[in-house]
Amino acid sequence: MSENDISNPADKEMVRNYEIKQSIVFSNNRGFALAENPQAVQPFVTWQFTEENGKRDYYWGHYSTDENAAKRDYEARITEHEKNYGVSERPPLPVPETYQYYSTQRPIDIGTFPKTQGGPTEFENFDKRIPVEGGALQAWGVLHYSAPLTEKQIADYELRASPGNPDQLRLTPEQSEHQAQVVGKWEQSKRIPDIRRLTWTDSDFGVFVKKEFVTDKQLSERFNEIAAWQKAKPSIASQLAEGARQADSSNTTRPTPEKSTDKGR
Numbered sequence: 115m116s117e118n119d120i121s122n123p124a125d126k127e128m129v130r131n132y133e134i135k136q137s138i139v140f141s142n143n144r145g146f147a148l149a150e151n152p153q154a155v156q157p158f159v160t161w162q163f164t165e166e167n168g169k170r171d172y173y174w175g176h177y178s179t180d181e182n183a184a185k186r187d188y189e190a191r192i193t194e195h196e197k198n199y200g201v202s203e204r205p206p207l208p209v210p211e212t213y214q215y216y217s218t219q220r221p222i223d224i225g226t227f228p229k230t231q232g233g234p235t236e237f238e239n240f241d242k243r244i245p246v247e248g249g250a251l252q253a254w255g256v257l258h259y260s261a262p263l264t265e266k267q268i269a270d271y272e273l274r275a276s277p278g279n280p281d282q283l284r285l286t287p288e289q290s291e292h293q294a295q296v297v298g299k300w301e302q303s304k305r306i307p308d309i310r311r312l313t314w315t316d317s318d319f320g321v322f323v324k325k326e327f328v329t330d331k332q333l334s335e336r337f338n339e340i341a342a343w344q345k346a347k348p349s350i351a352s353q354l355a356e357g358a359r360q361a362d363s364s365n366t367t368r369p370t371p372e373k374s375t376d377k378g379r
Contacts, residue, residue, distance in 0.1 A: 129147075129149060129161070129172050130172075131151050131153075131154070132149035132150060132151040132154070132159055133149060133150055133151065134147050134148070134149045135148050135149060135150055136148045136188065137163075138192060138203055139163075139165050139203070139204050140195065140196070140199070140201040140202065140203060140204055141201045141202055141203075141204045142199060142201050143164060143165045143166060143204075144162065144163070144164055144165075144195065144199075144201075145162070145163050145164075145165060145170075146160060146161065146162055146163070146188060146191050146192055146195070147160065147161045147163060147170075147172065148160050148184060148185065148188040149161065150181075155179075156177035156178060156179050157179065157181075158177070158178045158179070158180070158181055158183075158184035159175045159176065159177045159178070159184065160175070160176045160184055160187050160188045160191060161173065161174065161175045161176075162174045162191070176191075210260060211260065211261075211280045212235075212258055212259070212260065213232070213258070213259045213260070213261065213262050213263070213275070213276070213279045213280065213281070214256055214257070214258055214259075214275070214276035214278070214279060215227075215256070215257045215259065215263060215268065215273040215274065215275055215276065216246055216247075216251065216253035216255070216256050216257075216273060216274045216276065217253055217254045217255045217256070217257065217271075217272075217273060218251060218252065218253050218254070218272060218273070218274050219254070219272045220254055220272075221239050221254040221255055222237050222238075222239050222254065222255040222257065226271060227257055227271055227273070228263060228267040228270070228271055230259065230261065230263065230267075231261065232259040232260040232261030232262075232263075233257070233258060233259035233260055233261070234257040234258055234259055235258050235259060235260055236257075236258045237255060237256065237257040237258065238255055238256050239254065239255040240253070240254060240255055240256075242254075247276065247277060247327075249326070250277070250326040250327050251274055251326070251327040253274070256276075257273070262275075262279065262280075262281045263275070274327065275329065277329050277330070281331075282329055282330065282331050283329070283330045283331040283334055284330055285330040285333070285334060290324060290330060290333065291321075293324075293333050293334060293337040294313050294321075294322045294323055294324045294333065295321065295322050296337055296340060296341075297312055297313055297322070297333060297336050297337055297340065298313035298315065298321075298322025298323075299322065300340045301313060302315075302322075311325070312324060312325060312328045312332060312333055312336055313325060313328075
């Protein structure tokens with residue numbers, strides 16, 4: 115087996131002060147790992163392990179002072195296990211979805227976030243209110259959930275969903291630019307207060323731009339609302355035509371006034 119065939123584990127997994135450098139797990143939930151501890155008398159080791167419920171139990175270590183010898187032992191153990199048990203490498207397990215929400219108005223404390231079946235699974239308070247998401251917004255901390263929050267839960271606790279959440283819509287640059295122009299013109303015509311607007315005006319280029327903290331989902335929802343409203347609203351031409359039709363109808367049904375005559379006077 116070549117080195118390219120060996121899967122790599124997540125960042126810097128440590129076992130007994132050794133850092134896992136390479137590992138592979140098979141369809142029978144058995145596997146092997148190559149690890150290194152530069153401070154140890156024998157800096158290199160290969161282990162066999164059993165994996166259950168995402169946790170690994172490492173045992174049967176082969177220790178060595180030579181890196182190349184350890185790598186050869188690692189590949190030899192893999193080849194022997196494949197041959198003896200007729201197993202193949204197991205595909206990586208799916209990573210559980212994680213939804214992040216930022217606390218933008220206050221540090222995270224009791225009563226400042228919703229409790230759901232999806233969490234929070236963990237949270238982190240920052241030392242102070244800091245820029246997050248590349249400076250798109252500022253937050254006191256971040257909460258992690260295994261399932262998405264509702265729009266009401268987000269609004270009630272004044273949270274902000276991370277644009278990278280699995281449930282967030284992703285627009286292409288062309289779609290985002292087009293929708294920003296439609297939404298921006300509508301917001302301008304309706305004189306929407308700046309704090310409630312999803313776009314800002316780039317005076318240098320004369321175009322509307324989506325605000326940094328606004329998600330593609332929020333922009334698209336506003337765009338669809340505007341499109342539905344415009345579709346339902348009769349055009350000026352149709353309104354004029356309807357007005358003329360009603361006027362003609364009224365004139366047709368209105369009784370003709372009798373002409374007065376001077377006869378008999």
